[in-house]
Amino acid sequence: MRPHLRNSLILCILTLIVYAQTCSFGFVTIDDPSWIVNNAFVNSGVNSTNVSWAFSFNTVDALSNWMPFTFLSLMIDAQLFGMGGGGFHLTNVLLHCASALFLYAALVQMTGATTKSAIVAALFAVHPLHVESVAWVTERKDVLSLCFGHAAIWAYAMYVTAARKKYYLASVALFLCSLLSKQTLVTLPFLLLLLDYWPLRRTAARTHAHDAAVDEEQPAAVPWRRLIIEKIPFLILTVLFCGLALFSQANPMEFSEQYSIPYRVLNAATSYMEYVGKTFWPAGLSVFYPHRTISPLAGSFASLFLLLACGLALWWRRRKPYVFTGWFWF
Known part of the structure; x- marks a missing residue:
């Protein structure tokens, strides 16, 4: 087959x-x-x-x-x-x-x-x-x-x-x-x-880096x-x-x-990080997630995590382009 x-x-x-x-x-x-x-x-x-x-x-x-x-x-x-x-x-x-x-x-x-x-x-x-x-x-x-x-x-x-x-x-x-x-x-x-x-x-x-073996007919x-x-x-x-x-x-x-714009930014960062986690460990799933108060510490940590992840993906964009595309696709 x-x-x-x-x-x-x-x-x-x-x-x-x-x-x-x-x-x-x-x-x-x-x-x-x-x-x-x-x-x-x-x-x-x-x-x-x-x-x-x-x-x-x-x-x-x-x-x-x-x-x-x-x-x-x-x-x-x-x-x-x-x-x-x-x-x-x-x-x-x-x-x-x-x-x-x-x-x-x-x-x-x-x-x-x-x-x-x-x-x-x-x-x-x-x-x-x-x-x-x-x-x-x-x-x-x-x-x-x-x-x-x-x-x-x-x-x-x-x-x-x-x-x-x-x-x-x-x-x-x-x-x-x-x-x-x-x-x-x-x-x-x-x-x-x-x-x-x-x-x-x-x-x-x-x-x-991984393109070294690509044939010479690859388009410009x-x-x-x-x-x-x-x-x-x-x-x-x-x-x-x-x-x-x-x-x-x-x-x-x-x-x-x-809600204020800073609060919404922290909430978005926290939600994003939670979905990253559920992608690898899909537990506690629900059809509806009630809004809960986001602490400044948790929101700041989530924002820092996202900034570091984006920075790492950009740093690897040549050596590991699949990480760059995969992360920003997500």
Whole structure:
């Protein structure tokens, strides 16, 4: 069996081993009722009125979000499976599986490291931090957005390695689809610049220590100016959807403004460090983390940790570029 086919099958099997059980689950009482069960536009399936509603800004007024593709996918589930929870969960599982496959394909395309790429994709597929997004129907927005996002990265890698314009256009289109599902991936243009540095190595030819064995046919360095210009369509979409997100999340912003900027910075640093810890030791996970007071000492320690980690990643950007890209991707 070919390595790519074997690894793809393993990824699918691992995903199903963990998540197939969710197809027997129902809905939960958090958000599922307002988003799906009691939402007449969703539970009545696909029709012109419901599709029009999904793309209207009435969803922003009612649910504080504008994510038409997410609502369309939920309508399709209701049309195909009825209002039993199993069909909705099945779609989440299939989207998560596809997301892992796109991530694997993108990593292989960028690095050529088949086994390492499969390991990374497998960790993504089964990591406990993703359980909430896959096992909770309302989080369809996460799995759908990330599936499109990983597909966009794969298409971009194909564009760079195969020099085919159609893949560039596909990457922009897939990025738009991701944003129409959820605005989380507005940072993708900056991630693509990171990937240009490593592993695509477009910024300099054979400058990294581990590149000594790269063949002489490696393309010459691409100027940063060209790389940034290349991201303009992505950046335009980012600006548009950031504005939309600020508009749709007005109430949460009003809540956050109750706290001073220094406090919010310390809170962000502490939360970031906690997620780094949960990546390596995923214990104490919850669907909801109540706000707790952050002590200046804990916040300062977290901020110092992040500054040191960023400094170390920058220091290693030539000798260990994978650390640089990996850290700032996270």
